[in-house]
Amino acid sequence: MANKVITISREFGTGARTIGQKLAEELGFVYYDRAIIQLAAEKSGLSPDFIEKNEEKASNNFLFNIATSAYIASGINLQYTVPVNDKAFIAQSDVIREIAAKDNCVIVGRCANYVLSDHPDLLRVFVRANKDERIERCINEYGYDPKTVEAELNKIDKGRSSYYKYYTGSSWKDMDNYDICINSSKGGIDLSVKTLADLAKEVFGL
């Protein structure tokens, strides 16, 4: 029987990491977030810092395409010339598949809903929240400068959206890519955890 896997995609500042941790605790699942970066770094030889930042940088499709065309034109075999950001994605995807094969788990970010789309026992979650609450959380909990927080938040979301589009060909916030999308501002973190835990217990027959 396949392991039970919950993937959580999330806007920045929604409290999704806390939701994921509490959800994993409630269900007795293993929680994976930054550990994926470390495992992917070991696998690929890339630095953990590069892999972490890769998800929140807007990928430059245009330059990538130019480079790809140049490779093709020069007759070089693409499998030996994978750009370094794509190597990071491939390493993380391999790690995500290995994790799903090993544990009942909650995985945050990294297009895991897409990477595991064929996994038999999967619940795909998206967490969004009201902008003012996200800004407040970024200032009070993550220490962002109130003067620049909104621009930073928008930049990170834009990077996640672009990263998702680049690797999946689909839209990050397209509800069709998820089984449940929740607004964590509607009732708060603990209610979001309860809603997701109750749903997961029913879906997975726990």
Next chain:
Amino acid sequence: MANKVITISREFGTGARTIGQKLAEELGFVYYDRAIIQLAAEKSGLSPDFIEKNEEKASNNFLFNIATSAYIASGINLQYTVPVNDKAFIAQSDVIREIAAKDNCVIVGRCANYVLSDHPDLLRVFVRANKDERIERCINEYGYDPKTVEAELNKIDKGRSSYYKYYTGSSWKDMDNYDICINSSKGGIDLSVKTLADLAKEVFGL
């Protein structure tokens, strides 16, 4: 204290009407769906049939804009020349506001999430489902012809999307317009009802 209102927007064939009815029953709320059409017909003098079909027809923005420009150019006051489909929308919106002022209720369709966006005690739901399950439901429960069902279903969804865009300026399936979006194929109708009822009880303090 304001009444507690749940709006349900939905793709065609997702079982959202059944979900709405069972949810209203579970919470002791009044369920409104087609009754809105009758009330709007009485208010506007338009036929119930016209009002019902209006929601699922793709509005012809281009012709509407042409017509509007012609009115403006001719100096006619627009408030006396509102197109008939807009009259239907305005009458339904008035009915929706009256209902929300009168009862704790569940309202299905008709851009109620948008019409009531300033309502203080509101839970905005979107129900989607997997395409194959929606097709099966349309054939088995609604009697659609298997040969044409997918085209019919796509046409109705396209009409709803266009109607929403025309009247709200926003996208029908943009998750930011809802507090929770659920895939009713993930666990079925009764689990969807349970998830929404449990959430509503917490959000509304019932």
